[in-house]
Amino acid sequence: MYSKDQASSIKQSFWTAFGQYMALQPSAEGQRINWVNYKTGIKHLNFKMDAGQKSAAIAIEIVHPDPSIQELIFEQFKEFKNILNGYFEEEWEWELHVSNEYGKTVTRIVKHLYGVNIFKQEDWPDLITFFKVRMVALDQFWDDAQYSFDVFK
Template identity: 25%
Template sequence: MFSREESKQIREQFWIFFGKRYPRKWLLYDTKVKEINLKFSFDNQKAMVSFDIETRDEIFREFYFDKFISLKNLLKAEISDDIILEKDYLRSSGKIISRIYITKYEVNIHNKKHWPEVFEFFNNTMPKFELFWYEYQDIITA
């Protein structure tokens, strides 16, 4: 087990190393739609790339999620058959969001032997999400 401080340092190291290995500007929060973010996440059990639809307004969240649902076949064709669209995703914080995501299981941020595998997963998956956003953002936000 790691102390809270040790865990924090390991997480920081991971993101620093990832940034050095793949030094580019990722889209992430710069979707120009405050309710939709593109995210990387990595914890003790999994790594994930996702579109997160976060808003307190249920109507907006459902509106944007329905747009992604209408593009489901394209999401599967252009990103992966393994993509999951979850309208009511419960975050560890207790907040409910909508999430469109791909997960890599059986990896742990505290195990540095898993890092190259996750680096590769992020580097292969995130560009597909970004390209999808650039291609279909007008449909998603219309």
């Protein structure tokens, strides 16, 4: 078991390592990008990565305080579902109005990786690969689709 400070330090080390690894990967537009804190340009719409002791997840997360706006954005993503699946080459889970870790209602499109632990450095290559492939695909998708979401700016 790790203390809160130790756990925080290990997580910070992982995300720093991931950021350094990804620094060499240009965006779909050929630009340098902060992959760990990806900016969609749409308020309340995030591409979120998370890793813990039993799993990791990457998500398109809609956190608008108005659930009806969340649903509108979600419906817009549904219009792009086949295109998204083409970029990902896999199915993701589509979750309308679920509670996040803070008890807030969010909507998300998420993919999980089970059986990995951020506190085991030997799992880091699997975590990095999981996140890299999907973040690059998300970026490629967003480069093509972002203008369809401008109404939500």
